[in-house]
Amino acid sequence: xxxxxxxxxxxxxxxxxxxxxxxxxxxxxxxxxxxxxxxxxxxxxxxxxxxxxxxxxxxxxxxxxxxxxxxxxxxxxxxxxxxxxxxxxxxxxxxxxxxxxxxxxxxxxxxxxxxxxxxxxxxxxxxxxxxxxxxxxxxxxxxxxxxxxxxxxxxxxxxxxxxxxxxxxxxxxxxxxxxxxxxxxxxxxxxxxxxxxxxxxxxxxxxxxxxxxxxxxxxxxxxxxxxxxxxxxxxxxxxxxxxxxxxxxxxxxxxxxxxxxxxxxxxxxxxxxxxxxxxxxxxxxxxxxxxxxxxxxxxxxxxxxxxxxxxxxxxxxxxxxxxxxxxxxxxxxxxxxxxxxxxxxxx
Ligand SMILES: Cc1cc2nc3c(=O)[nH]c(=O)nc-3n(C[C@H](O)[C@H](O)[C@H](O)COP(=O)(O)OP(=O)(O)OC[C@H]3O[C@@H](n4cnc5c(N)ncnc54)[C@H](O)[C@@H]3O)c2cc1C
Numbered sequence: 001x002x003x004x005x006x007x008x009x010x011x012x013x014x015x016x017x018x019x020x021x022x023x024x025x026x027x028x029x030x031x032x033x034x035x036x037x038x039x040x041x042x043x044x045x046x047x048x049x050x051x052x053x054x055x056x057x058x059x060x061x062x063x064x065x066x067x068x069x070x071x072x073x074x075x076x077x078x079x080x081x082x083x084x085x086x087x088x089x090x091x092x093x094x095x096x097x098x099x100x101x102x103x104x105x106x107x108x109x110x111x112x113x114x115x116x117x118x119x120x121x122x123x124x125x126x127x128x129x130x131x132x133x134x135x136x137x138x139x140x141x142x143x144x145x146x147x148x149x150x151x152x153x154x155x156x157x158x159x160x161x162x163x164x165x166x167x168x169x170x171x172x173x174x175x176x177x178x179x180x181x182x183x184x185x186x187x188x189x190x191x192x193x194x195x196x197x198x199x200x201x202x203x204x205x206x207x208x209x210x211x212x213x214x215x216x217x218x219x220x221x222x223x224x225x226x227x228x229x230x231x232x233x234x235x236x237x238x239x240x241x242x243x244x245x246x247x248x249x250x251x252x253x254x255x256x257x258x259x260x261x262x263x264x265x266x267x268x269x270x271x272x273x274x275x276x277x278x279x280x281x282x283x284x285x286x287x288x289x290x291x292x293x294x295x296x297x298x299x300x301x302x303x304x305x306x307x308x309x310x311x312x313x314x315x316x317x318x319x320x321x322x323x324x325x326x327x328x329x330x331x332x333x334x335x336x337x338x339x340x341x342x343x344x345x346x347x
Pocket of ligand 1: 034035045146207261269278
């Protein structure tokens with residue numbers, strides 16, 4: 001059997017590029033199919049949790065950004081006394097990294113290792129006992145990293161329906177402004193959570209998460225410290241949104257097709273760790289391919305995503321419930337619990 005590559009990666013976002021680098025580090029040949037050119041941008045809070053940095057370093061990637069020492073939850077309304085709780089990461093620093101800078105760093109490393117990137121979009125695939133073919137490329141395995149609205153997930157029947165009730169979305173914009181702190185600040189209002197993440201170079205990203213139809217400017221105006229931060233500051237980017245977040249899968253592989261990153265199922269951006277989890281999934285997927293045992297990926301996927309699935313889903317349930325307003329007061333009353341959860345997710 002002749003194939004064009006050992007691994008065909010669908011999607012050249014962070015999870016796809018990390019998968020391709022992992023494959024090359026194990027001596028496998030790789031082609032990525034990605035429709036978008038240049039430094040790919042995306043709506044994201046851009047906070048890399050401490051656990052993401054050693055995972056990137058293992059791949060030989062060290063993106064530029066702004067060192068982040070922890071997370072600060074704050075009550076975000078203009079009325080009443082501000083409640084807040086800060087926690088410094090116990091496992092080292094995280095980093096605020098512009099998506100375009102992360103993409104450039106991953107792409108440069110992938111290209112230096114001989115990863116082939118082809119412009120194209122996968123809309124169909126075929127597989128037999130020995131290979132998978134998509135976008136005219138035949139490979140021994142296909143890893144789908146095509147994001148929240150994965151086409152491959154749908155084509156392989158791995159997608160599971162998600163209830164429309166409680167759907168959440170995100171929207172972000174950057175500003176030319178000096179950072180106010182080296183913590184990821186999260187302002188909780190009755191309708192949104194607003195994440196402030198410095199990304200270096202005098203640029204600060206603000207991402208808001210909430211129900212459909214987030215009014216970014218109105219929410220910003222209602223959070224006094226953020227209104228002050230952006231007063232007179234030039235926006236550095238346009239508003240960009242994504243969602244709905246919740247995407248579900250029954251299994252993570254189908255024959256020779258494996259799902260990684262948001263394509264493999266996503267809970268929510270509320271705990272800001274999609275990239276860290278995607279890197280862990282990329283490593284596990286390629287390890288199972290290197291063993292020629294794609295079925296073993298499922299167990300590793302379950303293990304490596306457990307905290308994200310359980311803790312993130314729990315926080316989203318609280319955020320969507322009448323107890324929403326009690327989250328910051330409870331976290332500030334129980335700082336050790338808050339710190340333990342942050343550290344658990346930051347690993
Ligand atoms: C508002 C918001 C805030 C967030 N904040 C954070 C945060 O602070 N920290 C964090 O770690 N994570 C955060 N996340 C999550 C993070 O952005 C995602 O988990 C991450 O982008 C997933 O990477 P990915 O490579 O799986 O998917 P993506 O980055 O979406 O990449 C998918 C790629 O696949 C390509 N593609 C799509 N369809 C096809 C096709 N049919 N054929 C070929 N290619 C295709 C796309 O062009 C894209 O380049 C946030 C997300 C949002 C929306």
